[in-house]
Amino acid sequence: MGSEPSTGRSSDAPAGQSVPVVLVDQLPVVRAGLRLLIDAAEDLEVVGEAGDSRSALTVLARLRRRRAVLLVGLGVLADRDRIDLIGEVRERYPTLVIVALGADADIGSISMALFAGVDGFIDKNSEPSRFLDAIRSASHGDMVLAGVAPGAVGKIAATIDRRRRSELLLTQRERDVLAVAAEGLTARQIAERLGVRERTITTHLDRIYDKLGVSSRFAAIRAATRSGLVTVAGPE
Amino acid sequence: MSPTTRVLTFGGHPAINGVVRIACASSPSLELVAETEDPQEIVRVAAEATPDVIIFDADVREADPALLISQLQAVVPSAAVLALSDRSDGRSVLEILRSGASGYLVKADGLKVLGEAVASAASGRPVLDPALEQAAIEELGRFARRQREASAVATALTSRERDVLALLADGATARQIGRRLGISPRTVETHVANVYRKLGARTRVQAIGRAVTMGLVSLG
Numbered sequence: 001m002g003s004e005p006s007t008g009r010s011s012d013a014p015a016g017q018s019v020p021v022v023l024v025d026q027l028p029v030v031r032a033g034l035r036l037l038i039d040a041a042e043d044l045e046v047v048g049e050a051g052d053s054r055s056a057l058t059v060l061a062r063l064r065r066r067r068a069v070l071l072v073g074l075g076v077l078a079d080r081d082r083i084d085l086i087g088e089v090r091e092r093y094p095t096l097v098i099v100a101l102g103a104d105a106d107i108g109s110i111s112m113a114l115f116a117g118v119d120g121f122i123d124k125n126s127e128p129s130r131f132l133d134a135i136r137s138a139s140h141g142d143m144v145l146a147g148v149a150p151g152a153v154g155k156i157a158a159t160i161d162r163r164r165r166s167e168l169l170l171t172q173r174e175r176d177v178l179a180v181a182a183e184g185l186t187a188r189q190i191a192e193r194l195g196v197r198e199r200t201i202t203t204h205l206d207r208i209y210d211k212l213g214v215s216s217r218f219a220a221i222r223a224a225t226r227s228g229l230v231t232v233a234g235p236e
Numbered sequence: 237m238s239p240t241t242r243v244l245t246f247g248g249h250p251a252i253n254g255v256v257r258i259a260c261a262s263s264p265s266l267e268l269v270a271e272t273e274d275p276q277e278i279v280r281v282a283a284e285a286t287p288d289v290i291i292f293d294a295d296v297r298e299a300d301p302a303l304l305i306s307q308l309q310a311v312v313p314s315a316a317v318l319a320l321s322d323r324s325d326g327r328s329v330l331e332i333l334r335s336g337a338s339g340y341l342v343k344a345d346g347l348k349v350l351g352e353a354v355a356s357a358a359s360g361r362p363v364l365d366p367a368l369e370q371a372a373i374e375e376l377g378r379f380a381r382r383q384r385e386a387s388a389v390a391t392a393l394t395s396r397e398r399d400v401l402a403l404l405a406d407g408a409t410a411r412q413i414g415r416r417l418g419i420s421p422r423t424v425e426t427h428v429a430n431v432y433r434k435l436g437a438r439t440r441v442q443a444i445g446r447a448v449t450m451g452l453v454s455l456g
Contacts, residue, residue, distance in 0.1 A: 114376070114380035115384055115387075117381075119377065143373055143376060145376065151338055151362030153333060153369060153372045153373055154333025154334050154336070154337065154338075154372070156376060157330055157334040157376055160379065163383070164387065165451075167387055168451055168452075
């Protein structure tokens with residue numbers, strides 16, 4: 001183990017004090033379970049929790065002067081809201097340790113979380129003691145990837161790489177259009193959502209298909225999902 | 237799915253080739269279908285031989301191992317690439333895994349376990365020592381951060397600024413940039429200043445260097 005924390009961030013508390021942890025997860029039962037598990041450890045302590053992004057930011061603002069580890073539950077398929085929260089927190093609090101939590105998370109979601117700015121990922125399927133150890137490692141500034149398959153690290157890096165290449169390929173506007181298109185809306189609905197004319201949207205889509213080398217909306221969304229550009233909501 | 241595992245070796249490393257030959261000779265379920273040390277030939281040989289496992293010497297000098305591996309994965313997607321290298325640092329390991337290899341062994345110790353490693357790779361299990369995995373994970377953190385920062389810079393640049401940056405990377409003078417884009421020298425100066433600032437650069441060389449690293453421009 002090197003002496004330099006790899007992320008440059010750490011929540012090392014003075015000896016005798018416990019590492020403060022903030023929980024963000026949509027489900028109250030999950031938060032309650034995590035709180036019990038974490039508070040049972042002597043060196044960790046839950047100091048705040050939130051069920052949605054806005055509350056999370058409020059909690060963090062209150063805690064601004066205390067170093068903490070923020071645990072963010074990704075939810076199913078790393079929904080946009082959580083990813084945006086991670087990006088926002090990373091920007092406002094550059095030295096805060098952020099760890100994403102998932103349940104059987106897929107490579108795409110983990111990649112998106114890392115790209116958005118988390119310092120690590122822990123799958124909730126981990127053994128409780130491994131789970132706590134991973135939080136501790138993260139608090140010391142180590143990158144953690146716990147509870148994922150051994151082969152995953154390469155695939156996660158590859159997805160992040162593809163994301164960057166796609167990003168270079170598509171403009172921000174095109175990515176916005178594609179992200180909304182991935183929800184299954186028609187061109188007209190996309191236009192309404194983004195406040196532009198329908199013809200503008202079809203022009204964007206044509207250019208997107210061209211750049212991605214595809215000829216159908218479905219193929220474009222699949223290419224974009226594979227590149228971690230968008231996450232797609234599952235069938236309701 | 238053939239009953240035997242078809243094995244292909246890439247690389248002229250005598251010890252590796254020797255171990256693989258012995259492993260294949262002594263196991264009825266392993267079949268050595270091809271060997272090559274020529275980076276120009278490996279993709280074609282793999283396409284013809286359709287291996288299940290490719291033992292890949294990642295210390296090849298005449299070509300980019302990561303590029304070769306990704307080409308191999310494109311041509312024989314069902315093959316498991318087991319990479320061997322002298323290097324054990326996180327950056328090397330992650331780069332090889334990122335290109336599609338499902339296993340990584342350091343040559344010094346790896347040769348002893350190569351026989352079992354081939355069998356593991358054949359059954360679809362990744363072959364990766366926990367210490368190497370940890371090194372790769374550390375590098376993954378740094379890698380993600382670099383990509384994020386590059387992305388932030390790319391987003392911060394206006395399309396005009398990106399045009400100016402591309403021309404700077406081509407070696408254009410301020411005057412040439414102005415003529416090419418139809419803007420005044422003063423405007424060019426402003427754009428250039430903004431580009432430098434957003435890239436955190438103080439000189440043209442620095443700016444171009446950063447831009448290349450972030451993938452915003454390519455040279456040549």
